[in-house]
Amino acid sequence: MRVxxxxxxxxxxxxxxxxxxxxxxxxxxxxxxxxxxxILGFFPRHIHYYKQAVLHKSVFLRSEEGRPLNNERLEFLxxxxxxxxxxxxxxxxxxxxxxxxxxxxxxxxxxxxTLNKLAVEIGLDKLVKYTVRSSSHNSYMYGNAFEAFxxxxxxDQGYERCKEFIEKKILKEYIDLDKMSRKEVNFKSKLIEWSxxxxxxxSFELINQVEDxxxxxxxxTEVKVEGLSAGKGTGYSKKESQQNAARMALNKIxxxxxxxxxIAEVKEANxxxxxxNxxxxxxxxxxxxxxxx
Numbered sequence: 043m044r045v046x047x048x049x050x051x052x053x054x055x056x057x058x059x060x061x062x063x064x065x066x067x068x069x070x071x072x073x074x075x076x077x078x079x080x081i082l083g084f085f086p087r088h089i090h091y092y093k094q095a096v097l098h099k100s101v102f103l104r105s106e107e108g109r110p111l112n113n114e115r116l117e118f119l120x121x122x123x124x125x126x127x128x129x130x131x132x133x134x135x136x137x138x139x140x141x142x143x144x145x146x147x148x149x150x151x152x153x154x155x156t157l158n159k160l161a162v163e164i165g166l167d168k169l170v171k172y173t174v175r176s177s178s179h180n181s182y183m184y185g186n187a188f189e190a191f192x193x194x195x196x197x198d199q200g201y202e203r204c205k206e207f208i209e210k211k212i213l214k215e216y217i218d219l220d221k222m223s224r225k226e227v228n229f230k231s232k233l234i235e236w237s238x239x240x241x242x243x244x245s246f247e248l249i250n251q252v253e254d255x256x257x258x259x260x261x262x263t264e265v266k267v268e269g270l271s272a273g274k275g276t277g278y279s280k281k282e283s284q285q286n287a288a289r290m291a292l293n294k295i296x297x298x299x300x301x302x303x304x305i306a307e308v309k310e311a312n313x314x315x316x317x318x319n320x321x322x323x324x325x326x327x328x329x330x331x332x333x334x335x
Contacts, residue, residue, distance in 0.1 A: 087198050091193075095116050095187060097111060099112035099113075101171050113187060114190075120196070136219075154235055160212060166184065242309060244267055260276060272291035274290060
């Protein structure tokens with residue numbers, strides 16, 4: 043009975059795609075529809091979501107109401123949906139594995155480096171619109187567009203169709219879950235990537251170095267975001283302690299809304315202070331350059 047139901051659903055999808063294909067042959071924007079179809083496997087209902095998903099903020103477009111037109115809002119949405127779907131898939135695939143293992147594996151899949159690679163593999167990178175200057179300063183532009191694309195599918199087709207796309211077109215074809223789970227994560231790089239994306243100052247400070255009972259060196263590292271402590275880590279090397287501290291910091295940033303608010307406020311205050319100092323320096327320079335009567 044279930045097999046028959048699945049077959050009927052598949053037949054309906056194929057039939058709908060054929061009808062859409064015929065209808066779009068006479069559409070003035072048919073090329074855009076077919077570009078997205080080659081990635082999606084179905085024709086968009088509301089193509090404006092997909093067009094916005096590939097629109098980087100560097101293009102500086104605005105809507106008729108004057109609002110910026112770019113993919114940042116869809117990226118925010120796609121990030122949350124991707125997290126949820128990947129968590130669901132991993133929960134069912136790795137039956138009985140602990141929460142920490144599942145969280146780490148999900149982090150490896152949804153990190154910008156992986157998403158960047160996925161965007162290129164499905165051909166999404168060829169559709170992203172950006173300025174030449176921004177491409178040289180944003181190495182994760184395609185990964186961000188990939189998340190926005192997921193957000194566009196959700197807005198256009200709903201959660202179930204979006205989930206199906208992630209599972210069957212992305213994870214099944216491009217990600218080996220077992221192999222990915224064994225891959226080592228560079229938490230320090232991930233934290234630096236986050237800081238560069240959202241323009242937060244991050245520092246790693248060696249706060250202590252001692253010897254354990256077997257006289258092996260132990261290192262203690264603290265990560266600070268905008269000067270505020272975000273996480274501490276220990277290890278038998280500086281690198282290991284930095285990785286552990288970065289992992290703690292990422293967990294705090296993701297799970298502690300109060301901390302996110304706090305670092306945002308400090309960042310704003312620091313930026314204002316820097317601006318005031320720059321103005322004072324400029325005034326002093328101008329005063330010194332003015333000839334005395």
